[in-house]
Amino acid sequence: MPHNDPGHPGAIAAVLHRRAQGEIAVSALAVVVLAAGEGKRMKSDLPKPLHPVCGRPMIDHVLSTLSSLQPDRIAVVVGVGADRVCDAIGDRARTCEQPEQRGTGHATLCALPALEGFAGDVLITYADIPLVTVETLQALLDRHRAEGAAATVLTTVVGDPTGYGRMVRDDSAAVCAVVEHRDASPEQLGICEINTGIYVFQADALRRALQELTPENDQGELYLTDGIGILVRAGQKVAAVATADPAEVMGINNRVQLAEAEGIARDRIRRTLMLDGVTLIDPSSTFVDAGVTVGRDTVIGPGCHLLGATTIGCCCEIRGHVTLRSATIGDGVLLRDHTLIEDSAVRDEAQVGPFSLVRGNSDVGRGCKVGSSAEMNRSRLGDGSKMQHFSYLGDATTGLDVNIGAGAITCNYDGIDKHPTKIEDGAFVGSDTIMIAPLTIGAGAYTAAGSVISKDVPAESLAIERGEQRIIEDWAERVRRRREERGLA
Numbered sequence: 001m002p003h004n005d006p007g008h009p010g011a012i013a014a015v016l017h018r019r020a021q022g023e024i025a026v027s028a029l030a031v032v033v034l035a036a037g038e039g040k041r042m043k044s045d046l047p048k049p050l051h052p053v054c055g056r057p058m059i060d061h062v063l064s065t066l067s068s069l070q071p072d073r074i075a076v077v078v079g080v081g082a083d084r085v086c087d088a089i090g091d092r093a094r095t096c097e098q099p100e101q102r103g104t105g106h107a108t109l110c111a112l113p114a115l116e117g118f119a120g121d122v123l124i125t126y127a128d129i130p131l132v133t134v135e136t137l138q139a140l141l142d143r144h145r146a147e148g149a150a151a152t153v154l155t156t157v158v159g160d161p162t163g164y165g166r167m168v169r170d171d172s173a174a175v176c177a178v179v180e181h182r183d184a185s186p187e188q189l190g191i192c193e194i195n196t197g198i199y200v201f202q203a204d205a206l207r208r209a210l211q212e213l214t215p216e217n218d219q220g221e222l223y224l225t226d227g228i229g230i231l232v233r234a235g236q237k238v239a240a241v242a243t244a245d246p247a248e249v250m251g252i253n254n255r256v257q258l259a260e261a262e263g264i265a266r267d268r269i270r271r272t273l274m275l276d277g278v279t280l281i282d283p284s285s286t287f288v289d290a291g292v293t294v295g296r297d298t299v300i301g302p303g304c305h306l307l308g309a310t311t312i313g314c315c316c317e318i319r320g321h322v323t324l325r326s327a328t329i330g331d332g333v334l335l336r337d338h339t340l341i342e343d344s345a346v347r348d349e350a351q352v353g354p355f356s357l358v359r360g361n362s363d364v365g366r367g368c369k370v371g372s373s374a375e376m377n378r379s380r381l382g383d384g385s386k387m388q389h390f391s392y393l394g395d396a397t398t399g400l401d402v403n404i405g406a407g408a409i410t411c412n413y414d415g416i417d418k419h420p421t422k423i424e425d426g427a428f429v430g431s432d433t434i435m436i437a438p439l440t441i442g443a444g445a446y447t448a449a450g451s452v453i454s455k456d457v458p459a460e461s462l463a464i465e466r467g468e469q470r471i472i473e474d475w476a477e478r479v480r481r482r483r484e485e486r487g488l489a
């Protein structure tokens, strides 16, 4: 099934294939993610690594891309909001605490315990660079290894380098140093080749460089970037790889950049879906979270939001303005306009909507029809069942081929507790039936339209509960007379 994970499964498969073919040298690799900073410029109570891009925390994007490199070790340096960041990381990485935020060099020093006894290459990246792809990281590693460098910096050329560290090169274009924006001379400020914040270091070279860092800069911090100049001055080989697409390596420091990254990531997801055989009628108004899967020949109308852990099968028709939040949609499903499915499943060939709401772990069985403005909450509709317009099922379970008439509802809540309703195979619930739970309607039973049903209905029977109809023959004439008496037209 096509998949839009930002780690690009196609690309990951290609990298794994090249590795299996022996085209990629497999030497030991450790990766370190710096995620301890305060993220001041976000002006947020939420730690920066947890700000979502396409529905998933930034740190998730970084970790899922890094895991495709199959590193031998993976460590994340945490600090501000450590508890919450660690929760988001789970067991995907070892975490190292940076108790005080004294700069990216200091943060890397805090990761050294995770590198104990490690002799290979160390890829270092920041938690605020969520869009980088596995191809770019692999290209960086390939170059680093081919050059036999002590360190290799991933760089890019941008139109506006404000805020980024500048790549200072000598006359022969060899890397001399990285100079931070706030420490740069007017001449250096004019340099448009920037440090992306992604590097590979040979482990021992990294340890040596970190020992020599000093806080002699505008912020009084230990900068990892100073390690580059330190290695160059020690006569070690430092290489640089320029990546062509600056958008991929943008750092997110504020909410404007967050929105920009969101836009880029959404575009990528939409492109991947379309290239995998999904029709998006209006891509620009279609919002798809990272990790959502959609089968081929599914058509998605304008204004749809496919969010969270949503999966959609093949050959579905998702009409305009449908929202799916952690929904499981089978094959050949028709979701009519303005439908919302949340934490629930709709099985193959079923139809829902328009304007309907299915939520709370509900399940719409194969071939079912849920009509307009209907609602299901914590309920299951057995295969082949129909639930007509304006009906409501809460805490209800139906068997196969049940018919729930228009306007029929369960009264599942008595103000204190919620109670179940069971409607067995083939039952026919008449329009506007009020089902007072707890209640069982037996197989093949009927309820008469407009009945208030509060007692179990035996299989195959009819339950009817409503007053006899009275006819008052001359009612209209009486009203006309009264209006005339009052002088009304």
Ligand code: UD1
Pocket: 034, 035, 036, 037, 038, 039, 077, 079, 098, 100, 101, 102, 103, 104, 106, 107, 126, 127, 128, 163, 164, 165, 166, 178, 180, 194, 195, 196, 197, 223, 224, 225, 250, 251, 252, 253
């Ligand atoms: C950094 C680089 C800059 C580069 C840019 C790319 C340094 C000194 N500068 O600048 O050259 O162009 O990224 O986006 O590295 N962090 C910690 N502990 C700290 C400080 C920071 O873990 O004490 C983490 C942050 O959580 C963040 C990352 O390091 O994920 C980068 O920190 P940030 O303050 O965003 O650095 P920039 O100013 O963007």
Ligand code: CA
Pocket: 126, 128, 251, 252, 253
């Ligand atoms: Ca940054």
